[in-house]
Amino acid sequence: MAEPPTELADSIWQFPGSDPEGAAPAAGLGDGGPTLTPPQSAADAMGLAPREGDRLRFVGAATRRIARGLDLDEIVLGLCRAAVPTFSDAILVYLRDPLPVGDERPADRFVLRLRRSTDEGFGTHRLARVPALAPGELTPAAELADVRYGGPLAEVLRGVRPVFADTPSTAAALPELLGEDFPVPGERRVILAPVRGRRRVIGAAVFFRRADTSGFEADDLLVAAQLATHTALGIDKAVLYGREVYIADELQRTMLPDSLPRPTGIRLASRYLPAAETARVGGDWYDAIPLPGSRVALVVGDVMGHSMTSAAIMGQLRTAIRALSKVGLDPAEVLRHTQELALDLGSDGMATCLYAVYDPVSHRITIANAGHPPPILLHLGGRAEVLRVPPGAPIGVGGVDFEAVELDAPAGATLLLYTDGLVESRLRDVWTGIEQLRERLAATAQLTGPDHSPPLEALCDDVLDMLGPGDRDDDIALLAARFDGIAPSDVAYWFLEPEDAAPGRARRLARRALARWDLEELSDSVELLVSEVVTNAVRYAERPVTLRLLRTDVLRCEVGDDSPQLPRQRRARETDEGGRGLFLVNRLARRWGATRLSTGKVVWFEVGLPGGARF
Incomplete structure (x- = not known):
């Protein structure tokens, strides 16, 4: 079926207007439902005079439209487009803010917030308005309603069933919802329908008919109840699904790297x-x-x-x-x-x-x-x-x-x-x-x-x-x-036998490499660090120890051996003859670390270049 004309499709929370004759445009509900063309008024369009079957067909088509929505805005939009102008001349939809998710403990009070239009054609975030008693006059409704436990509005919402505005309880509740200055039409031209989810009330829908149209009848309360119920079920579904998607999305994103190394x-x-x-x-x-x-x-x-x-x-x-x-x-x-x-x-x-x-x-x-x-x-x-x-x-x-x-x-x-x-x-x-x-x-x-x-x-x-x-x-x-790679000229690599002379040989090899790279001013600290790391490796190694120097934006030294035992920094006592090697490495090196391999381990450290020349 065709969608409603643009003037209706974009008039979500605002009275769409009528022609001078008072006839409203057609509203197609889609999904194979009937297209109801109100001959003179919304009441006549409901088949109040001809037959009850039109009302049932309208409810079926309207609920299908509401069920099509996947997120909160689509569901509320489906309710509004289904209701206006076929069932009512205007509608206000209030929802709890924030909407409850899961089994939160019910609060003694909560806030209802007026849902606003998000259609680009209607004007993003425009305050909802409904017609007053006088034709053509528009009055803004309150945007927020603070629902206090035991108050008139809370009692009506707790009753679950839609009610007319001219009942005593509703007459006291509507000012609390719409504002004290909002003129409420009489003669059964307003229905207040609680929107109740699976466990608690999550909002309210207010249906209006103009003074120049027929008022609502008793059977219209059943229609309003059906619209509110299906809207509540859709909102519950959307909120729970949105919560699941949010949790899974956060789970996924937290497991992706925040930044690349x-x-x-x-x-x-x-x-x-x-x-x-x-x-x-x-x-x-x-x-x-x-x-x-x-x-x-x-x-x-x-x-x-x-x-x-x-x-x-x-x-x-x-x-x-x-x-x-x-x-x-x-x-x-x-x-x-x-x-x-x-x-x-x-x-x-x-x-x-x-x-x-x-x-x-x-x-x-x-x-x-x-x-x-x-x-x-x-x-x-x-x-x-x-x-x-x-x-x-x-x-x-x-x-x-x-x-x-x-x-x-x-x-x-x-x-x-x-x-x-x-x-x-x-x-x-x-x-x-x-x-x-x-x-x-x-x-x-x-x-x-x-x-x-x-x-x-x-x-x-x-x-x-x-x-x-x-x-x-x-x-x-x-x-x-x-x-980018590392050029061979920036790499020095040696094998050292696990013997007492290995630390001294490692110091000499490191000194020659630094001289070749014009980094002699690093010789004292690098020789000391190399000696300490190689000494620790030789102590436990049974196979040749590897020593590699890399010159990039820093000077990196890597010492590998076949022992899987990782070195552990500890504070040596004054009487100890050893145990200070890693303490020196931690103090003199910019960074250091140890990694266990399937064939042993690698201990490495980095030293900054003079003046940061290679950054």
């Missing part, structure tokens, strides 16, 4: 877009995890489904992957252990995931895939390449192993990881979308020239601009990584 040798950018305002809860995620040895893990995943369960599973998988990545497992092992954890949790959900580890020293990247769309590598010259990575099976399937591949990651190249919401929709299959994404990246790179990479943030925005109106069927997570 800034590891050495790589630049990162990310985007996350929900599918729609009405279906925001999903299981897409991305992550960037700094690893020992200046490496960084890049992760993107997608839990199937859109629900709070999907968000919870996403949080479990992300936490598991972060924990597994810290122990130095290769990408295939990380996915394998994540698979085992997912099966142990007994979750019915499945997830795709792509896990990659970038090493800025070797300029290599290792990738393992669990049923996820393949990444795209944008080379410095502008060529975009879909990487050939074994697809694997989604996490949760079980019985399928994962395979990792190692690829070149040249300086200046950009790796794009994404979820299927970016490339798959009702209008295109996933492989068509991947090819379109590859072409889009190549075209963007051509605009910046062969010797320059497009700015990372602008590249992410440009990628999202490829989405058309029908392409937002799913959540989208996007992680872009620009490989």
Whole structure:
């Protein structure tokens, strides 16, 4: 059925007006319901004289219109458009502020707030008005009503049933709701209908008829009750659903990284877009995890489904992957252990995931895939390449192993990881979308020239601009990584035998490296720190100890050994001969830390460069 004319569709909380003859325009209720054209007045349109069947058909069509609403505004809008002008000439809708959610303890008093129009054609946030007794005269209603327990308005609302305004109880309640100066028409031209949810009153609807039309009849109270009841059920549904979506959305967003790390040798950018305002809860995620040895893990995943369960599973998988990545497992092992954890949790959900580890020293990247769309590598010259990575099976399937591949990651190249919401929709299959994404990246790179990479943030925005109106069927997570790498000339690496002479040799090697980098003024402090860390490693190691110095915007030292026991800082007593090494490291280094690996551990520290020359 056709929608009401614009003048009616936009007149939600305001009397729509009538022609000089007093005839109101037609109002189509949609959903296959009848289109009632009031011949002379709203009362006649209800079939009060002809037959009762029109009233029943109106109620059926009106309740279907109300039920179509998914959120609070749509539900209230459906009530207003269904009631005006077919059932009443004007309507005011008051709702509790804030609306109760769940099983909160009822308060001794609460506030009813007049719902305002949000239609652009009617004027956003315009104060609702209704007709006074005199034709054409408009009087503003009170916006807020403080409902006191035991007061006249509270008693009427507690009665649940709609009532006429000319009853003694309602006559005392309406000024409390609409304001003392509001003129209330008599002769059964006003109905006050409590809007009661599942457990308590959540609002009130006031229906008006003008003085030049027929008043309401007794059966109209039943119609008002039906409209109010279905509105209350819809509001309860919308509030509870909105609360669930809010909790799940907050759960999901708190489990996504607030900000990306800034590891050495790589630049990162990310985007996350929900599918729609009405279906925001999903299981897409991305992550960037700094690893020992200046490496960084890049992760993107997608839990199937859109629900709070999907968000919870996403949080479990992300936490598991972060924990597994810290122990130095290769990408295939990380996915394998994540698979085992997912099966142990007994979750019915499945997830795709792509896990990659970038090493800025070797300029290599290792990738393992669990049923996820393949990444795209944008080379410095502008060529975009879909990487050939074994697809694997989604996490949760079980019985399928994962395979990792190692690829070149040249300086200046950009790796794009994404979820299927970016490339798959009702209008295109996933492989068509991947090819379109590859072409889009190549075209963007051509605009910046062969010797320059497009700015990372602008590249992410440009990628999202490829989405058309029908392409937002799913959540989208996007992680872009620009490989800068660390030049070989900025790396010094040695193996030291676990013997008493190792600390002295480590000091000499560190001094030579600092001299080669023109950082002699750091020699005293760095030699002391290197000596302390290497001494602690040699004490427990059985295999050769590794020593590596990296010169970037800071000087970073990494000492690795085969002992899994992490060092612990403690305060030495005056009589102790040792135990002060980590105390010195903590005082002299800008930062320091220790990470347990599957083959032992790495202890590292960082020292600022003189004058901050390399920031």
